[in-house]
Amino acid sequence: MSTYSTSSSYSPPSPPSAALSDVLTAAPLSVSVYIVYDSDTGYTEALAHSMAETVREEGERLSQLVPGLSLSLTIATVAEADPDAFISVAEADPEAFISSDLVFLGSPVWNGSPKVSVLEFLARCPFSGRPREFMAVSFATGSAFVGGLEHTLATLDRSLSVFGGVPVGGSFRQALGVGAVTKDGVYSGYVDPVFLRHGASLASRALTLTVQQVLGKAVLAQHTS
Numbered sequence: 001m002s003t004y005s006t007s008s009s010y011s012p013p014s015p016p017s018a019a020l021s022d023v024l025t026a027a028p029l030s031v032s033v034y035i036v037y038d039s040d041t042g043y044t045e046a047l048a049h050s051m052a053e054t055v056r057e058e059g060e061r062l063s064q065l066v067p068g069l070s071l072s073l074t075i076a077t078v079a080e081a082d083p084d085a086f087i088s089v090a091e092a093d094p095e096a097f098i099s100s101d102l103v104f105l106g107s108p109v110w111n112g113s114p115k116v117s118v119l120e121f122l123a124r125c126p127f128s129g130r131p132r133e134f135m136a137v138s139f140a141t142g143s144a145f146v147g148g149l150e151h152t153l154a155t156l157d158r159s160l161s162v163f164g165g166v167p168v169g170g171s172f173r174q175a176l177g178v179g180a181v182t183k184d185g186v187y188s189g190y191v192d193p194v195f196l197r198h199g200a201s202l203a204s205r206a207l208t209l210t211v212q213q214v215l216g217k218a219v220l221a222q223h224t225s
């Protein structure tokens, strides 16, 4: 029988706290966020806007939480002058999308799957130099509870992971991605706040994980430079 030891003789050259404070004071930590979606009747767009708002709020909160942390958060928009004009799938730049630190990709459910325009966008994403890791959040809206929402989210997550995306999950309410039902029972004709809350929760978690990852990379770079 083989035995394995989990201990290691490696000792870092200096305490991590020193590297961390160096990183925190060196320059603003920049985190880029790219949100892409398609939406015909506005439901998926509503979810996109709600999650973007959370990302902004959470970005400010994180900046104030860690002493010395200065966070430069960029959310890709159609025009810089209009921070609320998020990028629809037709206008999105695939290269910029998968080069971001955190991406959100949203689609309505069409015939049990993501809408073709969203799959076409993924097909336009370049493979060269991949995989490069980034945090990935999928979101979708569908008229029914069992009409393909979960399958759509899984398809988006699988595709994003092909490019190096790390799908972010949350609790059992948004295990992988956020789904909203838009035409079933009481959840008809609007995106219920309960789904928006699931989106906010996952967006917040995704941004926290992204900041941790970017910070960790910067600390490692400090050690190895």
Ligand SMILES: Cc1cc2nc3c(=O)[nH]c(=O)nc-3n(C[C@H](O)[C@H](O)[C@H](O)COP(=O)(O)O)c2cc1C
Binding pocket: 038, 039, 040, 041, 042, 043, 044, 045, 107, 108, 109, 110, 111, 112, 113, 141, 142, 143, 144, 145, 146, 147, 148, 149, 182, 183
């Ligand atoms: C062509 C077409 C196919 C659809 N197929 C499904 C489906 O298979 N399952 C489902 O739950 N909803 C289906 N829907 C409903 C949409 O997914 C739902 O209305 C969604 O919330 C629309 O989002 P949007 O307003 O962002 O376009 C379909 C809608 C269209 C137009």
